Amino acid sequence: MSYFATFLSSLFEDGHVLVPEIEPFSEEELSAGREVLCDFEAQYRLALPGGMPSFDLALSEQAAVLFYRACQFAVLRDAPPQQIDEEFSAMQKLPNTPEAHYAVDLVFRFLPDLFRLSKSMMENDPLVIYLKDWANRWPISSVGLKETVSPVQIDGFAKSPGMLRLYCDRILARNDVSRLDNPRVRTLVEASWGMYPELAPNIHTHIQHEVKQQDGSDHNH
Numbered sequence: 001m002s003y004f005a006t007f008l009s010s011l012f013e014d015g016h017v018l019v020p021e022i023e024p025f026s027e028e029e030l031s032a033g034r035e036v037l038c039d040f041e042a043q044y045r046l047a048l049p050g051g052m053p054s055f056d057l058a059l060s061e062q063a064a065v066l067f068y069r070a071c072q073f074a075v076l077r078d079a080p081p082q083q084i085d086e087e088f089s090a091m092q093k094l095p096n097t098p099e100a101h102y103a104v105d106l107v108f109r110f111l112p113d114l115f116r117l118s119k120s121m122m123e124n125d126p127l128v129i130y131l132k133d134w135a136n137r138w139p140i141s142s143v144g145l146k147e148t149v150s151p152v153q154i155d156g157f158a159k160s161p162g163m164l165r166l167y168c169d170r171i172l173a174r175n176d177v178s179r180l181d182n183p184r185v186r187t188l189v190e191a192s193w194g195m196y197p198e199l200a201p202n203i204h205t206h207i208q209h210e211v212k213q214q215d216g217s218d219h220n221h
Contacts, residue, residue, distance in 0.1 A: 002029035041106055059099065060104070063091075098163050136152070148178070173200075175201065
């Protein structure tokens with residue numbers, strides 16, 4: 001199996017990966033990676049909410065290649081900024097659609113882990129700048145990261161019931177109160193945690209505190 005395919009298999013299996021030196025991709029390597037992406041997505045979709053977008057393999061492959069390169073840059077620190085720019089320029093061309101958010105998230109949901117791995121770098125490090133940009137560009141993938149810009153923009157996937165449900169589930173799973181600014185998201189999250197507040201203690205405490213503040217404000221009037 002190719003390095004790239006092995007990387008993806010390990011990432012999906014337990015999140016622990018090894019990366020080789022940075023070299024150009026061969027078509028055989030990319031083909032093996034596409035096979036891993038297709039096989040994993042078919043199983044992954046079964047555990048997701050209904051109404052998910054169709055799977056765009058080409059977009060998912062682009063994201064997987066970029067994430068692979070980002071892991072390499074995080075470990076192999078001698079890459080010049082120009083090389084990082086050249087490798088990552090394609091990411092800016094991906095569309096802002098539910099299909100793109102779903103395809104990218106297949107691999108980019110590991111973005112918080114990569115960000116933590118890169119935290120020791122300088123704040124103006126080119127890789128860190130790209131990771132922050134990705135965190136803002138792909139909000140479903142970056143739930144739990146404090147480095148995102150508020151308010152988070154969800155227009156790219158908000159019309160997809162499945163993606164919106166996935167986003168809210170992830171907010172609950174990662175106890176990320178910073179994502180409750182959007183009224184629609186907040187309503188869905190509140191409806192979900194109401195039965196089981198102990199599963200999202202941070203969100204439960206945050207909302208209860210706001211309710212008390214609101215009650216106090218009403219009484220004062």
